[in-house]
Amino acid sequence: LGKRTADVIPSSNYLLISDMGHDIPEPLWPVVVDAIHSHLMNSTSR
Template sequence: DVVAHVERVFTAIGSPGYPPDPLKLRERARKSYNRAYKPAGVLRQTHCVVATGSIEDYTREIRVPTCVIHGLDDPLLKKACSERIAKLVPDSRLHLIKGLGHDLPEPLAPTFAEIIHSHLS
């Protein structure tokens, strides 16, 4: 049941331009379940997200060059969210990726690596 739930969640929030291989997704879910199934931890994380509220106040504390990466097909956070963060954080650069949802699809690993390498350079 947990594996099926994880598959549904990651299919819903994932990257439509880079859909996961269902077999690999289920295998990763099984391994995660066997390694450490902690439903209370998921609940705590959800509570923290809700309790944190807006992160705009936290952005004022950032004093280093910042790289903001956002998926244009993210069903959880709209493009305006990343644009707002990039506007609030001094010396930030926004990277919008077509086809990317709210996950880190393997086919985009070279793109992420290039963005991060360029940022660190």
């Protein structure tokens, strides 16, 4: 479902992190923060 959602949203990125559910374990915070930061830096304001 997540991959399909990303496929239909323009300029979206799909990040699959193995064995992770809805809770983000603290060791993975840098991965998620980097992905969010990258997305924001590549976004345009409206």
